Amino acid sequence: MIDLRPINASLGILVTALGTMMIVPAMVNLVHGDPNWIGFVASALVTVFIGAMLWLTGRQAEPGRLSIRQAFLLTSLAWIVLSAFGAIPFMLSRADLNFTRAYFEAMSGLTTTGATVLSDLEIVSPGVLMWRSLLQWYGGVGVIVVAIAILPALQIGGMQLFRTEFSEKTEKVLPRVGQIANGILGAYILLSLACAGAYFAAGMSTFDAVNHAMTTLATGGFSTRDASIGAYASPAIEYIAIAFMIAGALPMLLFLRAAGGDLRALARNTQVRLFLALVVLLTFASMAQQRLSGINSGEESFRYALFNITALITTTGYSATDYTHWGAASDALFFFVMFLGACTGSTAGGLKTFRLAIIGAVIVQHLKRLIYPNGVFRIRYGGTPIGDDVVASVMSFLFLYLLTFIAVAVALGVMGYDTLTALSAAVACLAGVGPALGATVGPAGHYGPLNDAALWLLSFAMLVGRLELFTVFVLLLPRFWRQ
Template identity: 45%
Template sequence: MFDVRPVLYVIGLLVVALGLTMLLPMLVDMAEGRGQWPVFAESAMLTVFVGGLTALACANGVREGLSIQQTFLLATGVWVTLPLFGAIPFVLGETEARFVDALFEAMSGLTTTGSTVFTGLDTLPKGLLLWRGLLQWLGGIGIIVVAMVFLPELKVGGMQIFRSEAFETMGKILPRATEIASQISVVYVSLTLLCALCYLVLGMNAFDASVHALTTVSTGGFANYDASFGVFTGPMEYVASIFMVMAALPFVRYVQMLNGHTGAMHRDAQARGFFFVILALVLVASGVLMSIFPHHWEQAFREALFNITSIISGTGYSSVDYMTWGPFLIAMFFFIGLIGGCAGSTACSVKIFRYQILIASIRTQMRKIRSPHAIVLPRYDGRTVGEDVLNSVMSFFVIFVVSLGLTSVALGMTGLDFVTSVSGAATALANIGPGLGDIIGPAGNFATLNDVAKWVLILAMLAGRLELLVVFVLFTARFWRG
């Protein structure tokens, strides 16, 4: 049995940080004057106490590095523990949520999924609305670090192709996380402030601009209104689309650009592929909308751009009910959600690079069929794709499809209809936000689902955010034997 103290120590420190973050919505509630500030004061004290006690109890077990087993456990442990404490304000606050609903909301927040079980958002205390935004914002920066530090080292889903040669050993995982987090945080905070400023200039009040900036840059999608982003139309949709795209691009390229490599983003195969896919999808959707509905071309383009960008990036905002756009676009939206953004971003789902490697592999196989004796190797972004990367990517696709099927069946067994079950499974595993249909579609939410279905979705959100294998490996006997 390996030593879990280093893992618990890091988790304890992160729980303390989460508790201290609760002081921000406490101050907002005090300013609002609705008497809700004790909720966050009590939640913060409990969270800091438990986290601090855990960190102190395990401090003597801290070593310089982490083993592979410890790293797997840490990645999953963080996303299991933080939602438990993040749910406390929802239980104690005005929402008076049951535990399953509070945990669903917190898990949806920290995994930046954006599905919600709450209604009446327009009248909730500002502290709770800010807390939802902060959960997503913290989850966004957290998943960037996980995607850039942990997953490449753990060789999950082909992510090792982004492994930095400067940090090859697991023993340097924590120093590397600290270094990357500090560099990425500058970009992340800057994008958030710029997004909030743009919203403010275009007419949002300061509170809405702040919260929606948090949930836009994190590609989380929590909004302050039941109508989601539908209360903000026109230029704000363009601004939101721009920042959703920026948040779905690899953040390491921003760091490189700040360090003088101005062409880093343009040279990135993921980024180029992502832009191409969005452009193609928006043009198709705009054309369909203009042919079906008497829309002005600008409105058709804007609504297509905003909602497609929202779904492909995993943000999950909706400005209109696209369930009224006809079966072709409804089906297209389902598959758009399974594409995702770039690795090393706040975006979710399968990710562009895996499709690019899959296509490269298919092309290679076709060339081998034409020329059986030729030595042909798949290439990605100017590099030869190794056998380990190729196998890892293929394994991810298989596991994702199997997980989607099993989750859909599990949801169907709870009594949900086919569309709700399949789209619910997809939106949870891909961390998108809204599903399809009348219940969990863009005009609905997850409040009316039964408790078993909510637990299934909670587990699916967790597994999907951590690229499936990081969670699944914990259930193997060999992992615990070390």
Template identity: 50%
Template structure:
């Protein structure tokens, strides 16, 4: 009798199946060290202004630097020079949690004296560039804490771009493989090396920030306001130095500058890198950019007409209010130049739809992304044609190319999961006692990383401070899930991903 036995895996295969956490720990240590060093900047600002908040930043910096250096020393190894797929996803998921916990220290120990729950919410909102806040009385806060809030958003903004380009296309999440092809087509020899792409993106990000600072200064803002507002605008974050956001300046020039840079930040940053290398044509031929600006025009026109017919505003004031609000919501920045919740039910319905959409792939914006919206609309149209004409062949075109069915399926799966996540968060908040409008709009604003929602509780003229702690934690998780594009987080929960 012959016995068939399954050969045991080799030692090398067994070793490869075991996750080596050292590169992840070392990388987290480097990022924590950078975070700790950056805390010294608001500390110096507070020290110079004699506001008394520098002690909290110095203490937070010392602890963060100590832990960061310790993690780097314990994780570094000459044998681990490159992250594999599992390590990359583990790093992507853990970086938001670890950095948010340490970034919360100044909020707890400074003059704001936030609770642990609220401090983590504020830091997560900053790092994910969401813009939701639990802090009131911003006009009287020390300059250091105001600077720290926008610094978190600025760091998070460049991190979001890097993750979108380097990590998410690996699993073809929601059509991200289309963006990978568009942003790094090796056949055109567009910066094929990863370090060249990273340097190009960082250069563009810094240059846009400097130009935005100069533009705000020319528009009439002081130095500190210009810097902080620019950091918040380019990152699509939305934090400001006042409870009244940009409305406090009452300056149309400032609003137009914000509009321009909110829209710029919502476009794929790889297109700017291409433009710097001579390929300017991509800026206006990219299909996602065209879809994005079409949505902006349609919603701006609808909002302008709604204001005019109902007598809310007229002429240039109505146009500026419509364009600013549409740009703020679709770019997921969340600035407020006018309280649009007073424009009536039709306006609420209009902006409720806009909360879902978001900017372009590879930008600092959140939301579904214009690419997925376009492909979903085309897929619905394609399906209707197939129902009407059973024997017809109707390929789906996007950007002049045929989109394969597996890409369409990944987009539709992502859209379903995106809406399902919003529904689960909203129902959870509703069960916790929040009214329906607050629960659903806060859920959308958090998952889409918009920030302000609709209604009197969490609308643009309010913040999230009145919500109970359990709801704050749910929304904190929702913000992180939104930035991780949901599926990236779910990958970490799959046992087979870690064993094979």
């Protein structure tokens, strides 16, 4: 049997931290004269109490040391359990959500997806809006720590390529997660403050600036307005959002290295260069599509193209305009971009640019072998040869990713949803984008019209997509649970 004590201790700390955070929206409601602050206080008391009980059951475990199987189980349970507790304030608030919809909203927040079942956000309780933003901000920190400290040691989807001094392949993992988390949290807070200050200077209210700063850096996309960033009709705010969405999609460790004096760390990084190249290329493609369709022109065409491409490839999901009216060619382009994702070690979801680079290298290698059957060709990433284990891991991830996408889309189709809704909602939740395509779940819509079965399915898609698929699916193997 797996020793659950260290898992309980870790979960207890995470749950207690989540419960403590509930005091913030309670204070926001209190300041705004909203009586719903009582619901947040009650949620906080329940959550902190259970978190403390979990910690007490595991406090005698060896601190900071988890086996490989314990790390797999903890990683999945963290998002499942935290989403359950994160749902409580939604049920006790005037949002009046049942458990299914509250859980979907919380899972969307903690996985930084940004899909929502709420509408008329302008009249939603300010505490609820703040809670959604806090969930994404908290989830964003967790995503980065998992991507840097856990997944490389577990060799998930080629992530062993990013094994660092913080995450060595041994029987024990998480030896120095505290150091990683502290450094990342510091950089995360500074960037969030800078983003909030920029939004405020550009014309947002203090409340809106703080909320959008948290969801921008988390590449989550929750907004305080139904029309998202487009509600402000401000080019300055849109450009600020673009800059900080890109910042949130870059490896956070590189910001720490830059702060430590290595100012060229970002410029030298292979996946950063590829990511930025994709943003530029796809922006020009979107501009060309707009020009051919006679939709926008000049600076507006550039701004909308850059904003929408950045929002999708970083998996933030903000919208500045309803691009679903741009025609089928635009839908096809944006549907493709949803799959891509940004850099490993960031808050973004999707396939990730390093995997795209390796997949491209595998294709080129195969083409070379067709021309030179006896040739020896090594696959390289960033100029360095990579092992067959990394290639196999990446290709396995790609296969499972596409298989999961197809399964979710087909299931939604069987439930009666139209093809565009089924396909785009499947990839939007799996990749962590949030808003999809079409009138129902597109940038001008929300997931509220979907039935409970569809919401549970998409909650699962958000979970497995956020945790790189294998982390969750390995728990389904009977062998995992054997001694």
